[in-house]
Amino acid sequence: MHSKRTTHSKAYKKREMEKMKDTFVTVLDKMKNQGATYAEIRAQKNNNTLINVVDGQIEAVTIARETGAALRILAQGAWGFSTTNSLSQGDLEKSAQSALKMAKAAGKSVREPVKLAQVKPVEDKVKVRIKKDPKEIDIKTKIDNLLTINKECLRFDKRIKSVTIRYADLATDQTLATSEGAFIEQEKKFVWNYCWVTGKSNGNMASARDETGMHGYELFDLEPPAKIAQRVSKIVAQQLEARTPKGGEHQAIIGTNIVGVLAHEALGHICEADLTLSGSALMGKLKQKIANEKVTIYDTALLQEGFGAIKYDDEGVLGQNTVLIKNGLLVGLMHNRETAAKMGMQPTGNARAQDFRVPPLIRMRNTCFDKGDYSFEELLEGIGFGYYLEAFRGGQANLDGTFTVGVQSAFEILKGELGQPVRNVGISGNTLETLKQVDACGKDFGLEMGRCGKGQSMFASSGGPPLRVNKILIGGA
Amino acid sequence: MSHIELCRKAVETARRIGAKEAEAFITGGRTVSVEIERGEIKTCSDVTDIGMAIRAITDGKRGFAYTNVLTREEVEKTAKQAVAASSASLRDKNWTQLPEKSRYQTVQKTYDKRILEVTSDRAVEFCQRIIGSCGEVDKRVLAAFGGAEVSNQQMACANSYGVEVEDRGTILVCSLATMARSETQVTPICVEFKASRTYDPDPEWVGKEAAKLASEALNVGKAEAGKFPVLLDPFALNSVLMFTLIESVKGDIVHRGRSILMEKVGKKIAAENISLHDDGTLAGGLYSGKADFEGVPRQKTPLIEGGTLRGFIYDNYWARLEKKWSTGNAGRGGGGLNLPAYCTVPSISPTNLRLEPGTASETELIREVKNGYYVRSVQGAHQSNPETGDFSVAITPAWRIEKGEIRHAVKGVMIAGNIYDLLNKIQLLGKETRQVGNLIAPKIVVSNLNVIAK
Numbered sequence: 008m009h010s011k012r013t014t015h016s017k018a019y020k021k022r023e024m025e026k027m028k029d030t031f032v033t034v035l036d037k038m039k040n041q042g043a044t045y046a047e048i049r050a051q052k053n054n055n056t057l058i059n060v061v062d063g064q065i066e067a068v069t070i071a072r073e074t075g076a077a078l079r080i081l082a083q084g085a086w087g088f089s090t091t092n093s094l095s096q097g098d099l100e101k102s103a104q105s106a107l108k109m110a111k112a113a114g115k116s117v118r119e120p121v122k123l124a125q126v127k128p129v130e131d132k133v134k135v136r137i138k139k140d141p142k143e144i145d146i147k148t149k150i151d152n153l154l155t156i157n158k159e160c161l162r163f164d165k166r167i168k169s170v171t172i173r174y175a176d177l178a179t180d181q182t183l184a185t186s187e188g189a190f191i192e193q194e195k196k197f198v199w200n201y202c203w204v205t206g207k208s209n210g211n212m213a214s215a216r217d218e219t220g221m222h223g224y225e226l227f228d229l230e231p232p233a234k235i236a237q238r239v240s241k242i243v244a245q246q247l248e249a250r251t252p253k254g255g256e257h258q259a260i261i262g263t264n265i266v267g268v269l270a271h272e273a274l275g276h277i278c279e280a281d282l283t284l285s286g287s288a289l290m291g292k293l294k295q296k297i298a299n300e301k302v303t304i305y306d307t308a309l310l311q312e313g314f315g316a317i318k319y320d321d322e323g324v325l326g327q328n329t330v331l332i333k334n335g336l337l338v339g340l341m342h343n344r345e346t347a348a349k350m351g352m353q354p355t356g357n358a359r360a361q362d363f364r365v366p367p368l369i370r371m372r373n374t375c376f377d378k379g380d381y382s383f384e385e386l387l388e389g390i391g392f393g394y395y396l397e398a399f400r401g402g403q404a405n406l407d408g409t410f411t412v413g414v415q416s417a418f419e420i421l422k423g424e425l426g427q428p429v430r431n432v433g434i435s436g437n438t439l440e441t442l443k444q445v446d447a448c449g450k451d452f453g454l455e456m457g458r459c460g461k462g463q464s465m466f467a468s469s470g471g472p473p474l475r476v477n478k479i480l481i482g483g484a
Numbered sequence: 485m486s487h488i489e490l491c492r493k494a495v496e497t498a499r500r501i502g503a504k505e506a507e508a509f510i511t512g513g514r515t516v517s518v519e520i521e522r523g524e525i526k527t528c529s530d531v532t533d534i535g536m537a538i539r540a541i542t543d544g545k546r547g548f549a550y551t552n553v554l555t556r557e558e559v560e561k562t563a564k565q566a567v568a569a570s571s572a573s574l575r576d577k578n579w580t581q582l583p584e585k586s587r588y589q590t591v592q593k594t595y596d597k598r599i600l601e602v603t604s605d606r607a608v609e610f611c612q613r614i615i616g617s618c619g620e621v622d623k624r625v626l627a628a629f630g631g632a633e634v635s636n637q638q639m640a641c642a643n644s645y646g647v648e649v650e651d652r653g654t655i656l657v658c659s660l661a662t663m664a665r666s667e668t669q670v671t672p673i674c675v676e677f678k679a680s681r682t683y684d685p686d687p688e689w690v691g692k693e694a695a696k697l698a699s700e701a702l703n704v705g706k707a708e709a710g711k712f713p714v715l716l717d718p719f720a721l722n723s724v725l726m727f728t729l730i731e732s733v734k735g736d737i738v739h740r741g742r743s744i745l746m747e748k749v750g751k752k753i754a755a756e757n758i759s760l761h762d763d764g765t766l767a768g769g770l771y772s773g774k775a776d777f778e779g780v781p782r783q784k785t786p787l788i789e790g791g792t793l794r795g796f797i798y799d800n801y802w803a804r805l806e807k808k809w810s811t812g813n814a815g816r817g818g819g820g821l822n823l824p825a826y827c828t829v830p831s832i833s834p835t836n837l838r839l840e841p842g843t844a845s846e847t848e849l850i851r852e853v854k855n856g857y858y859v860r861s862v863q864g865a866h867q868s869n870p871e872t873g874d875f876s877v878a879i880t881p882a883w884r885i886e887k888g889e890i891r892h893a894v895k896g897v898m899i900a901g902n903i904y905d906l907l908n909k910i911q912l913l914g915k916e917t918r919q920v921g922n923l924i925a926p927k928i929v930v931s932n933l934n935v936i937a938k
Contacts, residue, residue, distance in 0.1 A: 057819075059829070062740060067539070067548040067829045068573040070565050075552060088529035092552045105530045112604040113518060113528035116612055121526060146572040169740050173820055201820055205742050205871060212744065212871040254876075254900060254936040255709070285522055285628040286663050288670050361822065364533050401867040406628070406663050407670040409896070411878045413867020433864050433876035435898050464822030482876025482898040482936055 084120025137223025263453025379448025
């Protein structure tokens with residue numbers, strides 16, 4: 008279905024934007040006059056399409072529009088936050104007043120006032136670079152692609168019994184205006200596909216998940232439905248014959264599907280400067296050696312195909328490539344303007360908000376291990392007994408550096424060769440120990456599209472080459 | 485227009501333009517919250533987010549739309565969008581109908597005017613008291629993050645079968661996550677909170693208890709691998725149960741052949757001392773209310789009684805498919821993208837899951853373990869296998885129990901097992917219960933759990 012849209016001339020749109028800009032500037036100026044050190048309006052118009060397919064039946068087709076604005080104000084050294092579902096001057100002012108009141112309430116007891124690192128306020132208009140805009144694809148095509156995934160999963164193996172698919176395309180037109188004079192119109196688009204597939208055989212059950220995404224609908228050209236179906240169904244079939252791994256510390260190869268999660272969970276979260284400052288295991292460790300010299304890890308906004316590619320973050324800071332670990336040395340953290348000022352560093356463009364309902368937090372973008380020069384065979388060589396960890400199910404980090412990664416597909420390694428599949432299992436380690444155990448990096452590279460939860464959900468990517476680690480804790484029997 | 489009038493208007497509009505069945509559901513409210521960050525009060529927010537979800541169904545073709553602007557004009561537009569979405573959809577051969585009209589009972593202790601009177605200044609004061617009492621315990625402990633939050637939630641639902649229901653609720657939460665550092669150690673995050681539907685704040689208790697946990701987690705000693713009895717806190721038990729057993733008692737998972745429990749109603753699946761109910765009518769329960777998120781009355785549903793599996797939880801769609809009645813377990817929201825409740829169609833979710841307590845005191849529980857571990861929280865439970873019930877998680881924080889006493893904290897340790905095996909090995913249940921997430925439970929002693937350490 009094509010929803011009918013009123014098409015306006017470019018000149019009309021430009022006039023409307025000028026009007027909106029005037030409104031925002033008026034509201035922001037009023038806040039400054041009433042004692043705000045800094046004020047920001049982040050307005051969004053969102054168009055979302057969601058389709059769920061449950062065992063071949065369409066659960067619902069969702070078509071939704073949302074409008075809203077987030078108002079964030081710094082006054083008396085503290086933040087105030089409020090939202091509104093209307094972009095009229097009256098409602099924006101009301102909401103701004105509420106945010107100002109909140110800032111003043113929080114500011115009463117502040118010992119160390121919040122300061123913001125200086126950035127040059129920019130005016131810019133940013134379009135997403137995509138080949139196929141999801142809004143130009145009709146619902147029927149979208150449904151057909153999902154039904155093909157369902158059909159291909161069932162066809163792959165008779166033992167596959169159940170398929171759940173969640174599809175979403177989310178489009179946001181965001182306008183960010185600050186009291187410092189920034190005015191950025193930025194388009195964001197995400198096309199996301201998730202499947203959960205279950206198989207059964209002789210009372211044995213196994214399942215696997217698959218998650219993929221891009222900024223445009225060309226996703227399904229690069230990842231055709233049949234390819235997605237085969238990738239996830241293959242894991243289910245293997246898991247049905249898998250045996251329980253041995254618990255304890257083992258040598259392992261971490262595959263390209265998992266390595267990014269390791270970068271994200273084992274290092275990324277505790278490199279988010281708000282968490283580092285909250286006493287994470289990396290507090291006070293800048294410029295120190297925390298990993299094997301073969302390890303280089305970065306978080307970049309510039310990898311265009313990644314889910315975390317952004318030109319500006321939600322504080323109007325230009326996105327960049329931030330190196331976190333360079334040859335084993337901790338060289339950088341991910342900042343917003345507040346933590347950058349606190350630590351005397353530069354903001355890195357990591358401040359991101361799920362939507363207009365919430366303020367931006369320090370979030371990862373595309374977090375990756377750098378490539379090495381080992382072939383997969385060379386990584387396998389010399390492993391007497393260990394595990395090849397192929398695909399992940401989820402991960403979680405703790406401030407003390409404890410991380411866990413759920414593995415949904417893994418194989419034994421026996422005398423340098425891949426052996427039997429093993430049942431899904433959790434692995435765990437500690438950043439400061441595990442990164443020292445990386446002794447070789449492969450030359451292939453994989454990138455995974457996913458979501459990260461830190462109170463808010465955020466699209467982010469992670470990736471890297473296969474890695475060999477001397478030991479990692481496997482939660483088996 | 486009142487919320488219920490807006491719902492009626494939406495249903496009428498959808499029906500007028502061709503929907504055979506329609507439903508409008510309003511949910512959301514206002515939340516004032518103050519955040520603690522690194523021992524300071526840094527952010528205060530006042531957010532109102534409320535929206536309407538509309539389902540329109542014709543010939544089994546289901547359409548859905550939502551809006552966050554509750555005006556008559558916008559509601560009519562959204563109803564049209566839901567109908568358009570339904571025309572674009574395909575027929576679901578399993579569709580029967582939306583819920584029928586019901587009677588509702590009022591649930592006690594879910595709304596308290598005194599919570600609405602908590603101003604941002606008062607919430608700031610709660611936070612100061614949390615930080616203050618945390619600081620008194622141990623100087624090595626940092627009040628990393630947390631805060632105070634008051635929320636006023638509303639709900640309204642109407643459908644074309646005459647369902648009409650309105651409800652409201654309040655909640656007050658004080659919370660604190662701490663960590664402690666010494667020359668040689670950093671503790672994991674240690675969380676404490678108090679949440680109540682009626683006005684009953686205790687910020688000092690939250691600050692003090694969160695600080696004690698981190699302080700006690702600093703004293704790290706050796707861990708031993710092997711099979712050990714383990715004392716599980718409701719925090720740990722909630723995480724493990726939600727991603728294993730609770731997934732498998734959902735009616736859709738059962739109907740779709742994905743539940744290991746599908747053929748086991750009436751059979752023993754747990755130790756005889758285990759009884760578990762889903763109770764959406766519990767006075768003061770964090771998930772209690774008059775009706776579920778499609779207008780079906782909340783109720784009390786037995787899941788396990790005396791170790792025997794009694795049944796499952798359902799929403800309207802999956803119950804009708806099984807020729808049963810909904811158990812009032814339709815929830816909304818989430819869907820992998822953390823969307824607000826009004827942004828998604830209903831799906832089956834538990835309310836308050838009450839595990840019947842035993843009679844043991846704290847000392848008796850620790851003495852029963854004798855030589856094992858106390859696990860406060862686990863990390864990585866969402867990576868469990870919901871179909872088989874297998875889990876392997878890191879335990880953070882956790883302590884070694886030796887000679888019937890808590891000795892020292894442990895780090896870098898995992899526990900692994902299967903939930904159905906665990907349920908049969910519950911030796912002893914505590915007498916004190918508390919609610920953590922959906923679960924209301926005591927601490928429990930599990931014999932012979934697999935502990936993996938370096």
